[in-house]
Amino acid sequence: MLMQSASAALWFAVLAAPIAAWVVWSDLKHMRIPNKAVVALVGVYAVVGLLTLPLTVWAWGWLHLAIVLVVGFVLTLSGGFGAGDAKFAAAMAPFVALGDLRLFLILLATVILASFVAHRLARAIPAMRRTTPDWASWQRREFPMGLALGPALIFYLVLAAIHGS
Numbered sequence: 001m002l003m004q005s006a007s008a009a010l011w012f013a014v015l016a017a018p019i020a021a022w023v024v025w026s027d028l029k030h031m032r033i034p035n036k037a038v039v040a041l042v043g044v045y046a047v048v049g050l051l052t053l054p055l056t057v058w059a060w061g062w063l064h065l066a067i068v069l070v071v072g073f074v075l076t077l078s079g080g081f082g083a084g085d086a087k088f089a090a091a092m093a094p095f096v097a098l099g100d101l102r103l104f105l106i107l108l109a110t111v112i113l114a115s116f117v118a119h120r121l122a123r124a125i126p127a128m129r130r131t132t133p134d135w136a137s138w139q140r141r142e143f144p145m146g147l148a149l150g151p152a153l154i155f156y157l158v159l160a161a162i163h164g165s
Contacts, residue, residue: 004097004157006164008052012095013157015044020150023088027146028119031136033084041091049094061094068093085145092153100160107159108152115148 023037042065049058072086096104122128123138137144 004095004100004160004164005053006161008049009157009160009164011048011052012044013154013161015048016041016095016157017154019044020154023146023150024144027084027144028137029132029135031140031142031144033082033088033146035084035087038084038087038091041088042094045091045094057097058094060098064093064096064098065090082142082145085149088146088149092149095153096156097160100156104152104156107156108148111152111155112145112148115151116143119143119147 019037019041023033026037027033045061045065049061053061069086069090072081072089073083075081076083076086119137129135129138132138137147
């Protein structure tokens with residue numbers, strides 16, 4: 001059973017999905033997650049969370065953001081993670097209920113693996129590369145983590161909206 005409130009998760013999903021889609025597209029095309037997308041996602045949590053979550057739950061979400069931001073920047077400094085990925089992961093953190101963390105990490109790992117395989121297969125198909133010849137992710141060795149982060153958030157929120165408390 002998911003701990004996230006079903007009604008809050010539904011509102012979050014509706015408003016976060018376009019932002020997540022933008023992150024996926026931007027990371028594929030430019031290998032960058034725009035700061036505006038991070039700010040927009042934080043804004044959704046700030047406003048919708050305040051309206052749909054108990055005040056204490058909403059407030060604890062900000063601590064989740066801070067913790068993931070610190071961990072993300074440590075990973076960035078070690079070269080294992082891009083700064084945009086770290087900022088977007090931090091912006092995602094308040095949306096995930098602490099009681100759902102284990103489930104979310106399993107979901108995230110699954111989505112990362114599936115996204116990586118799909119990206120590498122797609123870039124090996126000449127017709128796909130011709131359709132999107134200006135995508136930086138076809139040329140770069142690094143994986144566009146936004147391709148996994150955005151969908152993982154949306155999958156979690158949809159699951160929470162369907163099965164939440």
